[in-house]
Amino acid sequence: MKDIKHYINGQYVGSVSGKLFDNVNPANGKLISKVHEAGRDEVDAAVKAAKAALRGPWGRMTLEERTSILHRVADGINARFDEFLEAECLDTGKPKSMASHIDIPRGAANFKVFADMIKNVPTESFEMPTPDGTGALNYAVRRPKGVIGVISPWNLPLLLMTWKVGPALACGNTVVVKPSEETPTTTALLGEVMKEAGVPDGVYNVVHGFGGDSAGAFLTEHPQVDGFTFTGETGTGEVIMKAAAKGIRDISLELGGKNAGLVFADCDMDKAIEGTMRSAFANCGQVCLGTERVYVERSIFDEFVGRLKEAAEGLKIGPPDDAEANLGPLVSLKHREKVLSYYQKAVDDGATVVTGGGVPEMPEDLAGGAWVEPTIWTGLPEDSAVITDEIFGPCVHLCPFDTEEEAIELANSLPYGLASAIWSENITRAHRVAGQVEAGIIWVNSWFLRDLRTPFGGSKQSGIGREGGVHSLEFYTEMKNICVKL
The missing domain is CATH 3.40.309.10 (Aldehyde Dehydrogenase; Chain A, domain 2)
Incomplete structure (x- = not known):
């Protein structure tokens, strides 16, 4: 049994505090691993690494270079399919017959689908007259939102985490992921695949822990995170909304339902x-x-x-x-x-x-x-x-x-x-x-x-915003209008 550590700036690191919590197999109640719990220091390091990566090679890559890397990430998950399958089923207890047909294949597909989709997103351009008769051209471009805080659930851990990370990275953002404390393993394992695929250090970061007074709260309170995406209970979504309001950060919430x-x-x-x-x-x-x-x-x-x-x-x-x-x-x-x-x-x-x-x-x-x-x-x-x-x-x-x-x-x-x-x-x-x-x-x-191209999300207290297809890309980018006087 080995400890599960944070993945920060391309390295697996333990917590300064030395605090650990148990990861338990729900099928038999036995211990799977010990998990390092992030404090403010680890969360701050992860956010700063993500911020720096925006200004590094990742931020300077062409769209073709970036999407090629994401295809390699998907291939890397598939190459280690059995390892991801074993880890996911140990954490969740779900039948391998389900995880092998849904969780792991979709976890890989989320990178390829959005990498391909970002290449074909339509944009806007308008010609306009000017008083001097020469005219002007307006055109819109999409730019990454920045550092995205990803807080993912335990019911479909790899699938729903990559459902957010895939489009976020396809759009050129960097991420700090806080997986559920119940199911940390595949999110941690993905760091190895990212490294092997050539994802630059700091682009994908993982911090482990709980919600209140732990990694989740420290992440949502961090002023250098530019947006948050969360799947989980409505009450937790309300807490994240309050934290995101400070600094007017954007949010995407997929919440509870009946x-x-x-x-x-x-x-x-x-x-x-x-x-x-x-x-x-x-x-x-x-x-x-x-x-x-x-x-x-x-x-x-x-x-x-x-x-x-x-x-x-x-x-x-x-x-x-x-x-x-x-x-x-x-x-x-x-x-x-x-x-x-x-x-x-x-x-x-x-x-x-x-x-x-x-x-x-x-x-x-x-x-x-x-x-x-x-x-x-x-x-x-x-x-x-x-x-x-x-x-x-x-x-x-x-x-x-x-x-x-x-x-x-x-x-x-x-x-x-x-x-x-x-x-x-x-x-x-x-x-x-x-x-x-x-x-x-x-x-x-x-x-x-x-169909991953269709809008996904709820109304009323079941969420804010939509994921899927171009709707994911809209959340993870900022539209910029450029007006050129001709």
Whole structure:
């Protein structure tokens, strides 16, 4: 077991304070590694290295040189695919079958996609008359925003971290990344790939630690960081907004949600069951886009409940190396305490537990893991905390509705608006409902179909700004207009 250190200015360095924290495998509760916790000194060094790198070779590179390096970063991740896969699954406990098809391939693709995209971003130019008759030419150029503070989550650690770092670097910025304390390993490992790919020192920096009075707070308070991008809980987003307000720094926030699924009687039942099962239980329910509340038209409600119960009970719970497992543990025992508190709250509020609701029996070598059962409820009132709060576990509440208008009202009843899934074979109705549901991402007869060119983000308290495609590039650049008198 080796310590996980910060990656600052091209070197792995420990903390001056010597403070360490445990990185624990959620599948068995055993120690994976010790992680250095950053203080103000390490964060300051990382930010200063990032600032200096803007004025170094990175800042002077041509677009072709920079994007070529990012392609090498992607190739480097793929060349060490198994190493990244092992690290990600140790940190998260998720099945390798999932991480090998989603997390690691997308982690690499995020560099190539945005490296290619930045080459083809349209710009603007305008000719204008002048009093002397010679005219003038206005043209707009994009320039890097500067040092970007990246605070990434634990549910899809490599994927969501590179979803931010890829476009930030493609645009010519430098970054200081603070990964979740629960999942530090792949972010640290990426430093080796950056070095091998020829990324100049100081362009990619990593500091480990927690939020308040630790690396997260020290990073958001640092006056030389030019912008912040964060994925996580709404409450933490509010704290980052307050910190960014000092100095008027830009922010991009992808925050919490309590996403609704709407299932109409004219749906393809097989597709709706399969899609709802994935949206409720994929990654053990730890997906920001998942649906924890699903409203089903009353005429098919009983059938839907029965079939989803059967599907949930067919899931195989197991550790990452179990090739048949499709449901791993939660990310930590602390998070399991939160999820189980909602399982109990559901019972206290009068829910019918259709299936699950507890902790599964596991073999002795896995008994220390953060395991919970996939759970389905019915019968809760709409003001129950189980309906209103983001739980972030493998659970879903099913409720009947009678009219299209009622379904829309229920979907829009909370102060969140990240995503929704609508199931109906009537494309006219699906289109009409999609336009009225207050969410940034709407799927019709599907879930988690993702094109990286499309806008990604939430409305209301689910976020500020959009990521994906040109929208990422807009956040990571500043537009500059140049007017030339002819």
